[in-house]
Amino acid sequence: MKLEEKLLEQYFDVIGKNGNTENQIQEFLEENTIFIPMPFLLNHYLHMNCVISKFKLGNEFVTDFAYLTKSSDYWEFVLVELEDAKKKIFTNDKENIYFHSEFNHAYDQITSWKAYVNKNREAILHQIDKLRVPLNENSVRFKYVLVIGRNAEKNNSEKRRAMFAEKSDNDIRVMTYDSLVSQCKSVPYNGEKIILSTWKEQGFKIKKLPKQEISTSLFAYLKPEYLQISERDIEILKEQDYQIDIWLSGRALSYNDKYDAASLAERTTNPLTKAVLLAEAKNNK
Secondary structure, three states, X not given: OOOOHHHHHHHHHHHHOOOOOHHHHHHHHHHOHHHOOOOOOOOOOEHHHEEEEOOEEXXXXXXXXEEEEEOOOEEEEEEEEEOOOOOOXXXXXXXXXXEOHHXXXXXXXXXXXXXXXXXXXXXXXXXXXXXXXXXXXXXXXXXXXXXXXXXXXXXXXXXXXXXXXXXXXXXXXXXXXXXXXXXXXXXXXXXXXXXXXXXXXXXXXXXEOOOOOOOOOHHHHOOHHHEEOOHHHHHHHHHOXXXXXXXXXXXXXXXXXXXXXXXXXXXXXXXXXXXXXXHHXXXXX
């Protein structure tokens, strides 16, 4: 994906500016979702084109982002921790290379998440049950992402690069903020995303819609009692031809992510397709 030079300048300004907190970095990523780290995407890509902001692991931990991705056989639920881009990865000792305490603390956070998930797996799956459709009977693998520091700190030494790489494995991916830019250019699918936040026990609300039109199957699978939308976002979705009033009445938008059978029948000019859709609509009443 080609990145605009102005957007790149803004990105590096946000992550490099003294005084900017991790929350300010997250706010920028939520406004420019192509930078959200996506290292574990499976062949069905990002599920529903949605990322959850500040997903809680019980009362003990709060992730910065979380998202689902799936193949035909299993799901992955990916938990993301953003650290300050200015935090140190290695100490300043050039003869003896050691990880800095700031990096060790951040990495320990990920291992704490992993330990919590291992003990509370079913409770976490219950939280995302309404999003994990279809194929909700398939198994779920948990993955973890840590974003910290800059490339310059590790790329000036072959040993540093090797030590940094060793911190990633099949379940954990450690990335720098520079690698988020590389991701934007190399990941086959990395468009804008919908930002969700949790709502009620198993529900979600749309926190932010992208600036341009987006395809999502949210309204094919989640009922209004599990998905809250602001009046402003309802109007935006209507402009994109999502039949939100139909969805609010309780009927799923199962056709092309935007329509029920009857509303799609109104839009088709093919007589056979129209007849099939009308028959389907009648059966659904």
